[in-house]
Amino acid sequence: MNPITIAWLLLPLLAAFLAALLPLLARPAVLLTCLGTAAMALAAQQSWLPDSLQLLGPLGITLQPDALAAPFLLLNALVCAAVLLDGWGRPRSKAWPLLLLVLHGSVNSAIVAADLISIYVALEVVGIATFLLLVLGGRRRQVWLGLRLMLVSNTVMLLFLIGCGLLYLEQRSFALFGVGQASGLVLALLAVALLTKAEVFVAGLWLPRTNAEGPLDVSALLSGTVVSAGVVPLLRISAEAASLLPVLRWLGIASAAAGVLLALLEPDLRRLLAWSTLAQMGLVVILPAVGGLSALGHGLAKAALFLLLRRIPDPALAGWRQRPLAPRLWWPLMLASLSIAGLPPLLGFLAKDQLSSQLPGAAGWLVTAISAGTVAVYARIWGPPLSALRAPPASPQSAAAAGASATDGAGAPAGATLLVAALVLLSASPWALPLWAAMDRQALTGAMLKTASVFAAGLMLHHLLSASADAAAAAGPVSGPTSDPAAGTGAALPAAGWRPQLEGLDELLGAIVLLAAALLGLLGWQP
Amino acid sequence: MTAFRALELLVLLAVLAGLVALLRHRNLFLKVLAMDVTSTAVISLFVLIAARDGLITPILQGHSPVVDPGVAAAYADPIPQAVILTAIVIGFSVQALLLLATTLLAHRDPTLDVAELDLPEPSGPGAGP
Numbered sequence: 001m002n003p004i005t006i007a008w009l010l011l012p013l014l015a016a017f018l019a020a021l022l023p024l025l026a027r028p029a030v031l032l033t034c035l036g037t038a039a040m041a042l043a044a045q046q047s048w049l050p051d052s053l054q055l056l057g058p059l060g061i062t063l064q065p066d067a068l069a070a071p072f073l074l075l076n077a078l079v080c081a082a083v084l085l086d087g088w089g090r091p092r093s094k095a096w097p098l099l100l101l102v103l104h105g106s107v108n109s110a111i112v113a114a115d116l117i118s119i120y121v122a123l124e125v126v127g128i129a130t131f132l133l134l135v136l137g138g139r140r141r142q143v144w145l146g147l148r149l150m151l152v153s154n155t156v157m158l159l160f161l162i163g164c165g166l167l168y169l170e171q172r173s174f175a176l177f178g179v180g181q182a183s184g185l186v187l188a189l190l191a192v193a194l195l196t197k198a199e200v201f202v203a204g205l206w207l208p209r210t211n212a213e214g215p216l217d218v219s220a221l222l223s224g225t226v227v228s229a230g231v232v233p234l235l236r237i238s239a240e241a242a243s244l245l246p247v248l249r250w251l252g253i254a255s256a257a258a259g260v261l262l263a264l265l266e267p268d269l270r271r272l273l274a275w276s277t278l279a280q281m282g283l284v285v286i287l288p289a290v291g292g293l294s295a296l297g298h299g300l301a302k303a304a305l306f307l308l309l310r311r312i313p314d315p316a317l318a319g320w321r322q323r324p325l326a327p328r329l330w331w332p333l334m335l336a337s338l339s340i341a342g343l344p345p346l347l348g349f350l351a352k353d354q355l356s357s358q359l360p361g362a363a364g365w366l367v368t369a370i371s372a373g374t375v376a377v378y379a380r381i382w383g384p385p386l387s388a389l390r391a392p393p394a395s396p397q398s399a400a401a402a403g404a405s406a407t408d409g410a411g412a413p414a415g416a417t418l419l420v421a422a423l424v425l426l427s428a429s430p431w432a433l434p435l436w437a438a439m440d441r442q443a444l445t446g447a448m449l450k451t452a453s454v455f456a457a458g459l460m461l462h463h464l465l466s467a468s469a470d471a472a473a474a475a476g477p478v479s480g481p482t483s484d485p486a487a488g489t490g491a492a493l494p495a496a497g498w499r500p501q502l503e504g505l506d507e508l509l510g511a512i513v514l515l516a517a518a519l520l521g522l523l524g525w526q527p
Numbered sequence: 528m529t530a531f532r533a534l535e536l537l538v539l540l541a542v543l544a545g546l547v548a549l550l551r552h553r554n555l556f557l558k559v560l561a562m563d564v565t566s567t568a569v570i571s572l573f574v575l576i577a578a579r580d581g582l583i584t585p586i587l588q589g590h591s592p593v594v595d596p597g598v599a600a601a602y603a604d605p606i607p608q609a610v611i612l613t614a615i616v617i618g619f620s621v622q623a624l625l626l627l628a629t630t631l632l633a634h635r636d637p638t639l640d641v642a643e644l645d646l647p648e649p650s651g652p653g654a655g656p
Contacts, residue, residue: 059606117610124617131624140635144644147628151558154621155549158565161614162542165572168607169579504645505558509550 002053005065008040009112012105019098026097027084033104034081040065041073045430052114062175064114068235071292071431072111072228075299078422079224080104083217086307086415093136103129103221110229116164116174116190119233120157123197126229127153133218134210145210148505152206156193156512163189180240184523187244190237191523192516197230199281201255202502202511208274209503216310219270220415223277224303228295231281235288247522248285253366255282260373264465269315269381273305276377280340283355283367290354293431297347297423301336304419308333311413321383328413330386332420337378341458342371342451345427350435353447368454375458376465534575541568555632555639559625566618573611577604 012033019026043049044065055061065073080100087096106129110122127150134146164174167186171178179187196203211219238244259279266272280298284291308329309315325333339346342353356367426432439447502511545565552558581601586593633639 117613121613121617124621128621128624135628140632143628143631147555147625147632150621150625150628151562154618154625155546155562155565158542158562158569161569162572164610165569165576165607169576174606174610505641506550513546513550 002050005040005049005053005063005112006055008036009063009105009109011036012101012108016098016101016105019101023094026094026101027088030084030097030100030104031081033101034077034084037073037077037080037104037108041070041077042430044073045070058175059173060115061118062114063112063118064236065112068239068288068292069111069232071296072232073108074431075228075296076104076107076111076225078300078419079221079303082303082307082415082419083220083224084415085418086220086310086413087217088414095132096136099129099133099136100221103133103225107225107229111232113233114176114236116160116167116176116179120160120164123160123193123229123233124154124157126197126226127157130218130222130226133221134214137215141213142215145214148508149206149210151505152196152508152512155509156196156203159189159516160193163187163193176236177240179237180242182241184243185520187237187241187523188516188519191234191244191248191519192512194230194234194237195251195285195515196512197227198234198285199227199230199278200285201251201258201278201282201515203515204255204278204281205502205511206508207277208271211274211277211306212268212270212315216270216306219274220303220306223273223306224299227277227281228299231284231291231295234285235291238285238288243523245288247519249287249363252282252284252286253363253370255279256286256370257282257366257373260370260377263377264373264380267317269312269317269320270306270309272317272377272380273302273309276340276374277302279370279374279377283370286363286367287355287358290351290358293347293435294351294355296426296431297339297351300419300423300426301339301348304332304336304416304423307416307419308336308413317380320381321385324385327386328417332413332416334382335420335423336416337381339423341375341378342454344448344451347423347426347432349447349451350427350432353451354435356450357443357447368450371454372457372461375455376461379459379462380466531575531579535572538568538572538575541565541571544568553641555629555641555644558641559622559629562625563622566622570611570615570618573607573614577607577611580604 015029015033019029045067047067049065051066052062052064055063080103084097084100103126106122106125110119110126113119113122131146131150134149135143163186166189167178167182168174170182170186179190192203195201196206198204199207207222211222234248238248256279259275259277259282263272263275263279266275277298280294280302284295284298311329312325314323335346339348342349342351352371356364356371359367427436502508542565545561545563545568548561548564549558552561581603583594583602585602585605629639632644636643
């Protein structure tokens with residue numbers, strides 16, 4: 001069966017060459033490769049293919065299309081297809097579908113690769129493809145965002161390469177199973193690179209600005225697929241190196257807590273979603289066994305939210321509740337955000353439930369508290385009323401908004417609808433069915449009760465926060481220039497000054513170096 | 528201290544010098560150059576690892592080695608060299624892309640000050656695609 005796997009890995013890249021010659025074929029080629037990847041994901045989940053294959057001898061390339069890779073492959077296929085479908089009618093640069101193909105192929109390789117050098121090469125190609133997708137618009141801001149991302153990611157990949165070299169010096173092999181006996185220095189270097197790629201904690205601080213100011217379909221790709229290219233190698237390494245597990249667990253919890261806290265204070269919808277990505281990726285790395293399911297649920301929902309956001313003209317959360325949304329936007333928005341918050345029977349509920357039931361002791365309680373925080377974060381975007389079909393707009397302001405959205409997003413949001421449909425349907429797929437079957441009646445009731453209390457706590461937190469924001473808005477002058485008279489009703493708008501400015505390029509690089517030093521201290525002490 | 532250790536230390540010093548320069552310089556062009564210094568240091572680390580046991584290139588002619596193993600048993604390790612060749616190509620292309628993007632930015636703002644580039648653009652609520 002090896003030829004099938006190799007052909008599937010090569011298909012997107014060959015299709016990209018073909019698309020460069022025959023641009024007409026580019027979009028069908030993307031759909032075809034996504035279909036192939038989805039089939040491959042199913043095959044990997046059901047172990048129809050050999051779990052591991054080696055090319056070019058024992059020092060060569062190792063590929064592992066196993067059950068760990070399966071949910072990430074499915075996520076990659078669905079998100080790429082949805083992003084393509086969403087932009088189907090719009091005129092695009094010829095290079096766009098081509099770059100999408102390269103990105104898709106390289107993420108696939110990063111997911112199944114199981115030796116460090118293949119991982120390095122795949123991650124570099126992912127970085128270059130992401131950079132080019134970001135820069136493609138050619139505007140100055142996008143060029144700067146892309147450059148920033150590339151500089152950071154190339155710096156961490158150099159650290160990764162040093163880790164590879166030192167590992168070879170110790171083990172005489174680049175194979176992943178050698179990482180288990182590696183020294184703390186090697187582990188720290190590899191982990192800091194992959195954490196940056198996976199957008200966890202301080203290493204992921206490049207994300208919010210990139211998401212808020214870059215094109216939204218690239219944001220969907222970033223939050224949906226590009227992160228999985230960093231997460232899967234990280235999960236593979238943590239499965240080998242036991243000393244990394246506790247460090248990753250607490251780092252993940254810290255990342256989740258920080259992400260939720262910053263999202264609660266964020267006045268901009270796009271940045272709120274980005275902070276929430278930081279939080280959710282933290283949850284993914286906490287427990288490698290559940291990581292695939294959480295990443296699948298989160299990636300589908302977050303990509304859908306970013307694609308929907310493109311049809312919503314104003315990303316400010318102030319006055320969000322006064323702007324009605326059309327049903328074709330309202331339903332996917334609600335379903336996707338409810339899934340991340342963990343409402344049964346959506347995919348997010350299963351992931352959250354598995355996570356909190358399998359974690360021992362204090363970590364489990366912390367994760368439950370973070371889930372309540374997540375509910376409070378998403379309660380901020382559940383506000384807007386469902387506008388009736390073709391209802392006359394209430395005020396001139398909303399008329400302008402409705403007009404803008406009508407011209408902006410003519411037609412149904414195909415991509416987001418696909419993702420949300422997948423989110424609902426996948427609860428009855430081979431990924432989720434064994435988990436449902438494993439839960440007896442009592443466990444199911446317990447999980448439901450827990451979810452209900454988490455939702456109640458989250459909503460209460462949301463009301464407390466919005467009430468205090470209202471009080472602040474009524475008492476003093478609203479911080480920040482807002483022309484909207486309804487400012488402060490739905491959003492706590494903190495002054496820009498007191499929040500630490502952590503997102504400049506220098507701060508990003510400094511944070512990564514500090515994280516590397518901290519990891520080195522933590523891992524070096526352990527025997 | 529063996530020669531290998533001393534050279535390894537020098538290489539790690541070069542890596543650190545590159546990282547410090549990357550953090551310290553405010554000019555984007557100098558930052559890109561500093562990254563190149565780090566990248567060169569990483570390449571020399573791999574070359575050093577390849578040469579830790581010997582310097583003679585292992586080449587086969589037909590089925591017999593060009594250099595008689597009886598004469599010189601200490602061959603260089605070909606694996607790290609093969610690996611770093613890939614990394615050199617990737618590093619080169621990344622460097623080219625970064626410099627291209629820097630050139631694009633320099634058309635507007637020749638100072639290339641990172642702190643200035645990082646300032647958010649003044650934009651209305653509906654800005655962005």
